[in-house]
Amino acid sequence: MKDPYQILDLSPSATPAEIKKAYLKLAKKFHPDLNPGDKHAEEHFKEISAANDLLSDPEKRKKFDAGEIDAAGNERPQRKYYRDYASQSNDNPYQAQSAYSDFSDRSDLFEELIRKHARQTGSRQGHNLNYHLEIQFLDAVLGAKKQITLPHGGTLEVTIPPGIEEGQALRLKGKGAPSQNDGPPGDALVEISIASHPYFTRQNKDIYIDLPISIKEAILGVEIKALTPTGSVLLKIPKHSTTGNILRLKGRGVQTLGSEGDAFVRLQVMTPKEVEPALEAFLENWQPQASYDPRKDMRL
Amino acid sequence: MINRQDFLLLIRIDNSTLDEWLEDDLLSPDQFEDDLIFSEIDVARAHLILDLQNNMGVNSAGLSIILHLVDQMHSMRRLMSDVANTLEKKSGRNL
Numbered sequence: 001m002k003d004p005y006q007i008l009d010l011s012p013s014a015t016p017a018e019i020k021k022a023y024l025k026l027a028k029k030f031h032p033d034l035n036p037g038d039k040h041a042e043e044h045f046k047e048i049s050a051a052n053d054l055l056s057d058p059e060k061r062k063k064f065d066a067g068e069i070d071a072a073g074n075e076r077p078q079r080k081y082y083r084d085y086a087s088q089s090n091d092n093p094y095q096a097q098s099a100y101s102d103f104s105d106r107s108d109l110f111e112e113l114i115r116k117h118a119r120q121t122g123s124r125q126g127h128n129l130n131y132h133l134e135i136q137f138l139d140a141v142l143g144a145k146k147q148i149t150l151p152h153g154g155t156l157e158v159t160i161p162p163g164i165e166e167g168q169a170l171r172l173k174g175k176g177a178p179s180q181n182d183g184p185p186g187d188a189l190v191e192i193s194i195a196s197h198p199y200f201t202r203q204n205k206d207i208y209i210d211l212p213i214s215i216k217e218a219i220l221g222v223e224i225k226a227l228t229p230t231g232s233v234l235l236k237i238p239k240h241s242t243t244g245n246i247l248r249l250k251g252r253g254v255q256t257l258g259s260e261g262d263a264f265v266r267l268q269v270m271t272p273k274e275v276e277p278a279l280e281a282f283l284e285n286w287q288p289q290a291s292y293d294p295r296k297d298m299r300l
Numbered sequence: 301m302i303n304r305q306d307f308l309l310l311i312r313i314d315n316s317t318l319d320e321w322l323e324d325d326l327l328s329p330d331q332f333e334d335d336l337i338f339s340e341i342d343v344a345r346a347h348l349i350l351d352l353q354n355n356m357g358v359n360s361a362g363l364s365i366i367l368h369l370v371d372q373m374h375s376m377r378r379l380m381s382d383v384a385n386t387l388e389k390k391s392g393r394n395l
Contacts, residue, residue, distance in 0.1 A: 082348040085341035086374040092341060093328050096371040100379055113383050130332040177331070 004051030004064070004071050012065065016056065023052040093127075126177040126186035133158060133190050137197035140164050141207065141229045141254050148190065158190055163205065163256040166194045200229060205254040205261025210268055213237060218269045228252045228263045235265065243269045307338045311346045321349065324364050 005012050008022040026048045028034070035041035054060050054071065063069045086092055100114060131148055139146070143162035147155045156175060164170075169191045176186025201208045211226055221239035225232045230252060237247075245267045253261025302310065307329075308318060321327050326349055330337040338346075345367075352358040352366060 080340065080344050082341070082344040082370070083374070085344050086371070087377060092374070094341070094345065094367075094371045095375050096368060100376060113386055114379065127330045129330075130337075132333060 002047065002071060004054050007047050007051040008055065010055075014055075016058075019052065019055045023048060023056070027052075125183045126179040128186040129176040129188050131156070131188060131190045132193065134193045134195055135160060135164075136195055137200060137202070138229055140166075140192070140194045141200075141202070156188060156190075160192070161256070163254040163261075164192055164194075165204075166192070168192050199227060202254070205256070205259060207253045207261065207263045209263060209265045211235075211265045212268045212270045213241070215269060215271060218242060218267070226265055230255075237267065241267050241269075243267060302338050302343075303332070304336045304338075307336070307343070307346075310343065311350065313346075313350075320360070321346075324360065326364060326367060 005014070008014075008019065008026065010018060010022055014022070027045065030038075030041045030045045030048060032038075032042040032045055050072070054064055060069065064071070086094065133146060133148055135144065135146060139160055141162065143164075144160045146158045146160060148158060149155055156172065158170060158172065160170075169189050172188040172190065174185050175188035178185045199209055207229055209226065209228065213222070213224070216222075217224070217237055218241045219239070221241070222237050224235055224237060226235040226249075228249060233249060233252065235247065235249070247265040247267070249263040249265065251260050252263035255261075304318070308315065318327075322329075327338075327342055327345060329342050330339070348370075349363060349367070352363055353360075358366060
């Protein structure tokens, strides 16, 4: 939003008559209906109108000149002064005790009060430090121990609990910045993000596994090894399975204290990239008895 | 809570000025990974620093002295009000 005085080409001391005159002159020049081919005219006309609205209203003009509202007529936030924060909060990081620390030589009620005050306000906890850690999918499911290398040297041990969720933050007490005086150190907050896995996806406690099978395995059924986060299991694919069928492996999901998720195997029937001539020949000669149209629901 | 870049835009200072302020301990924002996190009190304090520096002609040596005294004054004010409150409670009436 530009300065309304600039838009109307006026000085800040312009009289109401001058404002009106300047507005009329520019409004005539930039009215969109008088400039049907000029794309910028409408925008410009809006600016001129808004500037005129603001400056022709003595009340608004006064507020704008005093800096209480901006050119769009919005109120500017009142400036907050340092004293508004410095005087009230207990966690003011800029507190200085040196002004009265020698008072505590005295032995009376005053001394006790000062000591209490120094304990409350002086021993300020250090800052919390925030970190970000990307972990592997399986580490999030099974739990793990990880190390973060700190920007200023040193490392931080992070224990990932099994079943941690994307975006969850771990608080490591006392692993933040040291206090600037005698207070306890701050905490380290480690935000976790989880990398994706080529075969597994996860919904809360349940793991979804996409399992490719061949046409022959799908139609005749088979017993195969399937990979789960907790190792491979022997899985019986029933006869006449098809893509999208889901087999549940109970208790093979995310295990946490008190609850366990399941693993769900989603079957995906794959055709081989290189088709054997025998299969091709068989399909050429095969005359299906029943009509089967996999696109039936699409109503093509 | 704003980061370093937003703070520079809001206060309208450049990187090297902020570095000087941090060097002189005029500001102590929180750290977030490689960035800084400024809270409202930091913003208000930065405005005070600019007022002192630009409008009142205080130089950088004077700045840290003034801010230190201002901080001491605020601590004193808090102590005073705590003392007054405690005395009020102990005496059981308004003083």
